Structure formats: structure tokens, C-alpha cells
Amino acid sequence: MNILVTTGTGAEYQFERLLNIIDELCEEKVINSQQLVVQSTDRYKAKNYEIKDMMPQNEFDEIMKKADLIITHAGTGTVTKALKYSKKVIMFPRRAMYNEHMDDHQLDLCELFCNLNYAILATDKNELTEAIKTIDNFVPERFVSQNIKINQIVKDFIEK
Template sequence: MIFITLGSQKFQFDRLLKEIDKLVVAKKLNDEIFAQVGYSTYKPKHYQYKAFLDREEFAKCEGKADIVITHGGTGAIIGAVKKGKKVIAVPRLARYGEHVDDHQTQLIAQFKEQNLICGLDDVRQIEKGLEFVKTHLFNAYQSNTKLIIDSIENFIEGTNK
């Protein structure tokens, strides 16, 4: 299953939803697809969607998914990567009214550089991204939270390990 999640900020990402519809119509994508479309104005015609999901619905959809397609939001990416999902991330771009600036391009580049996700520059690359994630081995996400906490505890205790 492919789960598309576009977050809950007040920005549309119609380009991505339309591209997925095009791939379905062209029979280049025949997986089960479900999208959380957020504030997008385009409503998918060839796969199921809902504007917003509660936590339980979101967890269920993400849990069933083999592949998660998302925007360049840090939370959406890290959440899926932590669960071992293959992630395709495409940045929302300011010139299309999808965000206030293009910071998502840098976020995606950093995750891609760490070999955690398939980062794309444009929605028209989704078909290639889907082919890529089916065979590519990504690095497992490793949180550095424990390292930071240990470092703070060592500092407080004065042991400076």
C-alpha cells in the first residue's frame, strides 16, 4: 500500500495529488493508495483520500503502508522513517503557493544525503522514485536523543565521559 500524507499546515499540494492520479490513469501505478490531503483543493479521482486523519487513523494507514509519499515536512519524514517505511519526499514550493519559502528542498536534501529517504526535486519524478524505493536499501533511522541526554547527565554529574 502507498500512503500519501500532506500534513496539516494550511498549504495545498495539488501538484503531487494530480501526478499520482496521472500515474494511476496511465496504469503506471496500480498499488492500493490512500491519501491524507490536508488543505489541498484538488480531490483525487482515482484513489481514496480524506482531508484529515485522527492519530489512530493516521497510525493505521502508515502502519499498512510499504511506501509513504510526503511533502518535505520533518515530522512526516521522521515519523515514517522511524517505522521503517520507504519514504519518497517532494518539496512544497513557494512559486506554486505551496509554502512561504523553499526550505523543504534543504530538509529533503539532508535526509537524502543520509540515505534515509528518496528525495525528489519535482512531482514529475514520482514514477522514478517509486521504482527506486522498491530495490534501494536505506539506512535505518538512529535517534541521537539518548546520546544528548547522556551527554547532559554526564555534564551535570561532572564526569565528562
């Protein structure tokens, strides 16, 4: 299974918790590091995989299209793009209590997307491990961007 992990671009806040868990899951053979791409601007030094810094958008998009699973910090842009590509998504939000962000808006976003069955929420190693092991059984709802709906409403109005 090809996996893309992305932690976002927030250089002010590090997300070593997720990167460390990914390291442990590679070591435990839950994740095959040979089928893993991790994009992060964090200072974390991985033991079991290579971290790619920010890459050109077209390269990132190609990797995302080839991935079977996206594990992401809950950034809106990454999540909606993954869903538009019909990818299975595990959302692992940055948390204020770990000083990974200024507030818990990412958790709020996760709850919204997960309650609509677009993605799976994981907040710790056990939940992430279980989500990865059972991802084949997860059938997400088909995502339709609100932008597309708005564009269609405008188009329909103009054509009247």
C-alpha cells in the same frame, strides 16, 4: 505495494501539484489506487483515488505502519516518524516557486535527509515515477532520532 501519501496540514498553501501527479500515476497504473491512502487537507478533487482529511493520530500511525512506501511533502514530523518505523520514504517538497509554501525550507530538509541516504528526493512527475518504480532497490540508512541520542546522553550522565 501499500502506499501512504501525505501533504501536511498547511491549509494556507495548497499542494495540488503532488495530488494531480498521484492521480496521473494511478491512471497510468504506476500506482494501484486500491493500495493507496492519501491524507490531505487540500481542496483538490481526485479522479482516481479517495482523499482522507485529517485523521486521528493513532489511525494515521496504523496506516503508516502498514505502508510499504511513504510519499510525503517533507514535513519534519512525518518524515522522522516514517523513518523511525523503518519505512521507505520519497520526499516530494512543497516549493515556493509554485506557491506551495512561503520558502523552500522543505527542499533544504529533503537534501539533508537524502544526502544521508534516509530517503529519495523527487521534485517532479518524472522523478517521482522513477523513484516509485525503483523503490524496491533502495536500501535506506537506519535512522536514529537525535532525541534518542540526547536522552541516552542525559541518562548516561545521570548514571555516572
